[in-house]
Amino acid sequence: MPTLRQMEYLVALEDTGHFGRAAASIPVTQPTLSQQLKALEKRLQVKLVERGKPLRLTPIGREIAARARRMLMDVSEIRHLAEQSRTGAVGTIRFGVSPTLGPYLIPPAVVRLHRENPLLRMYIREGIPDDQFAELARGTLDMVLAPLPVAGGGLHVEPLFREPLSLVGAPDHPLHCIDGLRSSDFAGQPVLSLDRRHHFHRQALDICRELGAELMRDYEGTSLDSLRQMAGSGLGLAILPELYLRSETGGEDMVRRFAIEDWSATRSIAAVWREGAAFAGAYAAIAEVIAAEAREILR
Structure with missing residues (x-):
């Protein structure tokens, strides 16, 4: 049977359209990614990738990648549910934010969030919103703060201000x-x-x-x-x-x-997380704190 890791490689390749960038996004070496995708093709007995320029997935490759994406999101949520059951707390949130927004809004929001929930930890990464939406869909980020519009399906978009x-x-x-x-x-x-x-x-x-x-x-x-x-x-x-x-x-x-x-x-700013996320309630609470800080600054 295909492995979850092979499914992750296929989804990363569809997101980036490039072996090097796909390998860097996971991260793994490019030869490993290429070899594992060839192994996946051999196991499934179908051609998944057209290795020309530009690189693209075959029609069956795109269909399998779409199903793999949903599967990876479900696995990520299973892990989150298990963590929630063990700890009873949100733990560490992997939070993506646009560099045109984060440095000027997130610091006061973090102070308030830590004051209200000392157990909450936030791993904050600045990045290009389109790239971070792809990471969100793959489960490598939990939540993103970015300008609208939002690209990608299976995401909950919460307009803030x-x-x-x-x-x-x-x-x-x-x-x-x-x-x-x-x-x-x-x-x-x-x-x-x-x-x-x-x-x-x-x-x-x-x-x-x-x-x-x-x-x-x-x-x-x-x-x-x-x-x-x-x-x-x-x-x-x-x-x-x-x-x-x-x-x-x-x-x-x-x-x-x-x-x-x-x-x-x-410009309209929104918080985004995966539909059906295990910690959706916590993400919504974080989003409301960020929105309140923004309204306070803008007032």
Whole structure:
């Protein structure tokens, strides 16, 4: 019979579309992953992987991977149920969060969560939301905090709050001198963003289309700090979230918001966990604490 580990390898390969990235995500060596998938194909007597460029699963490979994904999620929940039965407590939560959000919201939430539940432990990892949703589906993360929309099935999505976004530029930018600034004044203006793997990049692209601005392709930032610093140097404008602008590490020391009369933007933040999760009640309680901290900061 196929092993659970072989099923995990197949799902990882479908998620990444690349042997090296699939091996790194588990983690295991690439030769081991490749050999085990060949062994799985031999055992099942079907071809699961088309090993060309681009790499893809065969139709039967995709069907088996979909069933394997559900099976792995069930096994993960069985383990969680057993842990809950043994300890009576949640234990350690493997928590994924977007780097455009985590550093500016999670610290006060962690303080409150630890105060209210000293037995709760949180293993926190920042990462690209799309990648973390895949990890959530595989069971390597328990819960993710990220902007909407959420990609992937079998997930419970709990909307928490809406966060305002602001367009900022260097304090001496000429547009700051215009009274009654309107969205049409930003036509053709260069706007900085994070690299295209981020949801934040896609939202910045939508905002640029709305304003008629130009998203800069040659100067993609690696963090919100880098966007603020590049905008402060006059390289271009930047779109920054409110929690970042109100944080100790962010702020408006080197940039200034544009007061645009006919434009505003927000992003929606949600907590996500697997449908039917053993600790769904605990995840919902954690999500409510995070939402309450966000509302307090934004107020």
